[in-house]
Amino acid sequence: MHTTNKQHTLTRRSFVTSLATGALVIGFDPLTRLWITPAEAATGIDFDTLPPLDGTLHLDDATRDEYAQDYGQIIHERPRAVLKPGSVRDISLVVKFARRHGIRIAARGQGHLPYGQAQVEDGIVVDMRTLQTVHAIGDDRMEVDAGCQWRTVVETALARQLTPPILPTFLGLTVGGTLSIGGISEATYEHGAQVDNVFQLEVVTGNGEIVTCSEQQHRDLFEAALAGQGQCAIITRAVIRLVPAFASVREYALPYADLPALMRDGNMLAEDERFNGVSAFVFPQPDGTWRFFLVAISYWTLPDSPDDSALLSGLGFLAGAQQITDYAYGEYVDPIPELPFTQGRPDLALLVPGSAAADFVAAVLPRLAANDLGTSDFVELFFWKRSRFTRPLFRIPDEPTCVGFVTLRTPTSDPAIVERMLSGNRALFEQNRSLGGTHYPFSAIPTSRHDWKRHYGGQWGRLVRAKHRYDPGNIFASGPDIFGRND
């Protein structure tokens, strides 16, 4: 018997929806063709030497303050200027200007990373969201501006019964933002990350050149931009893969009595791929115990429908306690309307080697406590095969399988609690690294260049070569600013 989604709370949608809890333009006036720059003197840089832009450059305090915020509310770096580009040419001009003046620059989508990754102190932030055109759509691909939200991509694709195979939980994120770190979902176990589903990019390099790249053309640049954390180029357009969309999603929320049974079944499902997506949720209870759920999905379109008993056979969930819910596809993939930037959120995402994952998670859960590593609202686990990942800078452990361990920290306004969570994150990061694990850059972890060298391992040389070639002035300061000037 299937339920409608309105009647129950035991669903992935309800898990992830629980996340959602809270200027003056100074620029080139296209009419007068004059710069409006009252704050310019304060910045010490003569922006008058910039050629006219199609968009606007903002130097006022209110805008600069606004771009010193992000989802995590931990880091606040105030830029000297904010570019809202009216064209890719604008980005190219401002990159050339920044290089000439030695100003650092960071692209920004929605600012939904937790640790200042889209901020740059005293530099220039490029707000990619002013460029969000869908340029073309075909049977298996769509060409979009990097500033497009995934919601726009999905709406446009669904109008043709198509969809990207991998979508983030929050469709407000930008295409360029997720392609810069990887882009994962419960369907990653079948399709890899979003970066594995890109045909071509257009980027602006640190020289200000506008370059089209792909596996066939400037491959080193293509592979440095995908999951490259904005270190070598700004992505301005992407040609992304589309697949046929099913009409509906059936979601199976399966409660488990304990972690070993949950981990065993998660790994088994990653192996046999009977579902279209799988992840697990672990929730803390007031008495210090945890509740465990496996959430699996199956896509379908009438007249076909999923065979529940075949899909659930052999799984060790608490029989009789499962919930099976049907959604329209478009409704299922868009569970979070908007997230306000209000409190500190030092979230953490680790990729744990498959052989060590069950013990690692079992040891960590009891330590996610206020007086130890800090609390979490919930932990989400993903079960992946290494063979699904193809991009060199998306770092996963060197084992056939791995488990994604994502802890969504309890939001807080108390700096001391944030500090404790950051130390906790660092401890978990090191513990996982000593097991051969890596991390997903959706993470608030204090890191050094040495940490990043270890993270990239055998790909470090590739990244450094691309950095020298495509950003020789070292102006891109996106992400963790791996090549920061003070390091």
Ligand SMILES: Cc1cc2nc3c(=O)[nH]c(=O)nc-3n(C[C@H](O)[C@H](O)[C@H](O)COP(=O)(O)OP(=O)(O)OC[C@H]3O[C@@H](n4cnc5c(N)ncnc54)[C@H](O)[C@@H]3O)c2cc1C
């Ligand atoms: C509620 C929520 C749900 C999430 N769900 C998922 C999920 O399901 N899957 C997943 O993988 N991640 C998820 N994330 C993490 C998300 O992938 C990252 O937060 C994503 O990078 C943010 O996208 P953004 O558009 O906000 O980019 P920003 O945070 O603005 O930027 C991300 C990084 O990329 C750089 N950057 C941005 N645009 C460009 C560009 N065009 N060219 C080069 N560099 C650029 C920035 O400088 C920054 O370092 C989630 C985050 C939140 C807050």
